[in-house]
Amino acid sequence: MIYIKRTAIYLIGFNLLIVGISFLITSTYGQSAWDGVYVAFSKKAQIPVGLATILTASLILVVCYLLTNDWHVFLSLITSLIQSLLIDFYLTLVKNSWPSETPIVRIILFITGIVLMSIGISIYIQAKYPTNHVDCLMLSLARRFSLNLRTSKFVGDSIAIVLTLFIARQIALGTFIVLFSLSPLVQLISDRLAKPINQFIYSRQLI
Template identity: 25%
Template sequence: MSMLGRCVIYIIGLFILSLGVVCMIKADTGIAPWDALNVALTDNVGLTVGSWVFIVGGFIILVNSVIKRKFPNLAGGIPIIIIGLFVDLLNLKVLTFLKFDAALYQWILFLAGLCILAMGISIYLRAKLPSVPNDELMLAVTERTGWKIYITKTIGEASALILAVILKGPVGVGTVIVMLSIGVLINFFDKLLHQIGFSSTIVHAARNEEKSV
């Protein structure tokens, strides 16, 4: 695949990811742990949610460098800048009309957002360009420990959940659902896309992990 094609897939994947994030924010049923943390920081400190996507992501880059015992991957700043811009654009400008009072519609929006988020992650990783620090953390821990991907993703989400609760972020039933299911959904979409002909960094990591067991 050409660099141009990879860049297109990368941007599309990050946009889809951001769309999923905003849909869950608008659903108001409890949002993904990392996003709940970003919203909590916005409410307690100020700045936009997109700004905190970048700031928190920068901190995770440092954590990843410790786990990998390598120099911080500064290229990881690229996707969090893009996501931060997309999230603020969609949340504050484009999707301001998304507001439901009926619980049924809120949960439909939430579940749609969750699936969109997982699909976006699976798509953008295929470009093999700089990963979102959160997802790089998932892959780094998987590589370091040999644990399955859904386990490492769940651990990362649980850590963010604890911080969001401490900061009194928008944590709800939906947050717990994301924490328990996001890793499984990413794995599902990853395998689905792999079966229709798209190679995957995650699939390769999983296979290497299975061979080492």
């Protein structure tokens, strides 16, 4: 029963995360640092965003392995594969449901995307399943160079922004808003959700 509950929490949170990513990409006002890489790569190579995501994820996990010499990092490929499969589906759904033709719609999509991403991350990490490739990179940098998580995340996101600029030659201003707002929101929300979610997962049903 605990396994089923953890899986349910994971799926709910992860789907909210991908919907949030889809909202941000559709808004065109910016996205998280690594999502910017996937979108830029997708446009440059003329391939779906999902395919660009899994290809980038594979390279990131190779870097994680080189940093840690721990093959367990490749377990994150499972999460990354799920993300790549879902992103194209939700992107199509969001673009068809909320055409981003006016600034007000794009602003709503942008703000809602940040909130959904924060809620999604805060929920799915409680399941304690393998992280995605971005979180794996953050943990690998922290482990290899003895950094705290906030510093290693900043380093990873900075690398992503440089890669986006290299590929696309430009970057949306909203990307920096996401960069500086996402972590505090995740911390704020996860602090409030951790206890009730853990009570739900590990509570014993009365017969």
